[in-house]
Amino acid sequence: NAGVTQTPKFRILKIGQSMTLQCTQDMNHNYMYWYRQDPGMGLKLIYYSVGAGITDKGEVPNGYNVSRSTTEDFPLRLELAAPSQTSVYFCASSQPGNEQFFGPGTRLTVL
Amino acid sequence: AQKVTQAQTEISVVEKEDVTLDCVYETRDTTYYLFWYKQPPSGELVFLIRRNSFDEQNEISGRYSWNFQKSTSSFNFTITASQVVDSAVYFCALRGGGAQKLVFGQGTRLTINP
Numbered sequence: 136n137a138g139v140t141q142t143p144k145f146r147i148l149k150i151g152q153s154m155t156l157q158c159t160q161d162m163n164h165n166y167m168y169w170y171r172q173d174p175g176m177g178l179k180l181i182y183y184s185v186g187a188g189i190t191d192k193g194e195v196p197n198g199y200n201v202s203r204s205t206t207e208d209f210p211l212r213l214e215l216a217a218p219s220q221t222s223v224y225f226c227a228s229s230q231p232g233n234e235q236f237f238g239p240g241t242r243l244t245v246l
Numbered sequence: 247a248q249k250v251t252q253a254q255t256e257i258s259v260v261e262k263e264d265v266t267l268d269c270v271y272e273t274r275d276t277t278y279y280l281f282w283y284k285q286p287p288s289g290e291l292v293f294l295i296r297r298n299s300f301d302e303q304n305e306i307s308g309r310y311s312w313n314f315q316k317s318t319s320s321f322n323f324t325i326t327a328s329q330v331v332d333s334a335v336y337f338c339a340l341r342g343g344g345a346q347k348l349v350f351g352q353g354t355r356l357t358i359n360p
Contacts, residue, residue: 166346177250177337177350178291185346193347225291234281235348237291 137161139238141226147244148216156211156241158226164236166229167209169193169201171222172240178225184209185231216245248273250340252351259328260359267323267354269338275299280314280321281339281348291337297321328358 142157160167165186170178170193180193184203198220200212209228213220223242227235249272259265271280282294295305297314305312309326325332335355339348 168347175352177352178348179350180347183347223289227291229346231346232279234293234296236293237283239290 139226139228139236141224141238141241143241144239145242147246148213149246150216150218152216153212153214154216154243156213156224156226156243158209158211158238159207160209160226160228160236160238161207162228162236163206164228164230165206166231166235167203168227168229168235169199169209169211170225170227171195171220172225173222181211181224213243218245221245248275248278248340248342248349250338250349250351252336252338252354254354255352256355256357258357258359261330262327264324264326265328265356267325267336267338267356269321269323269351271319271321271338271340273340273342275342277342279341281341282312282321282323283337283339284334285337285353286334294323325356328356330358330360332356333358 139160168183169181172178179195182201184190190201221244223240225240226238229235251270278299280297284292311324313322335353337353338351341348
C-alpha cells in the first residue's frame with residue numbers, strides 16, 4: 136500500500152514551458168486534491184475532484200488544469216509556466232468526511 | 247468564509263519543555279472539522295488528529311494533547327516534554343461540514359533545541 140505517490144520529485148521549467156504533475160493513490164479514495172505551498176505559507180487548494188470525471192476549482196486555479204479519468208489518478212497540468220508558479224505542489228486523497236492523506240510533494244521552479 | 251489563524255509564526259524551546267501551539271478558526275457552519283498536520287524538515291505532511299465540532303472532549307495521545315474550545319473558537323495543540331524530533335512546521339486546518347476542502351493556517355515553525 137503505497138498511499139499517495141507523486142512524480143516528479145523536483146523539476147525546473149523555463150517560462151512558457153508546460154508540464155504535467157502526476158498523482159496516483161492506491162487507497163480507493165473518491166476524493167483527490169491539488170495544493171500548492173509557497174515558502175513560509177500554508178497550503179492553498181488549486182483543484183479537487185470528488186470522483187472520476189468530476190473536478191472543481193479551488194482557491195487558486197488560474198494557470199492550471201486537471202482531469203480525473205480514473206479513481207486512482209489525478210494529474211495537474213501547467214500549460215504556460217510562469218515564475219509565480221514556483222512552489223511545492225502536494226496531491227492528497229480522502230474518503231468523504233475523513234482526513235486527507237498527502238503525497239510527498241513536487242518541488243517546481245520556473246526560471 | 248472560513249479562516250484559520252495561527253498567530254505564532256515561530257517558536258523555539260529547549261528540549262523537555264512543554265509547548266502549546268495556538269489555532270483560532272472562523273466558520274459559520276454548525277458542523278465542521280478541525281485538523282492538525284505536522285510537516286517535518288523532510289517536507290511531507292503527516293496527519294495528527296481530526297476533531298468534529300460536536301466533540302469538545304480534549305484528547306491525549308502520548309506526549310501530544312489537544313484542547314478544543316468552541317466558546318473561543320480555538321483548537322490548541324500541546325506537546326509535553328518536547329523532543330528534538332518534534333521540530334517541524336505544524337498546520338491547523340478547518341473543513342466545513344458540507345465541503346471537502348481544507349482551509350489551512352499559515353503554520354507554526356517549532357524548533358526544539360537540545
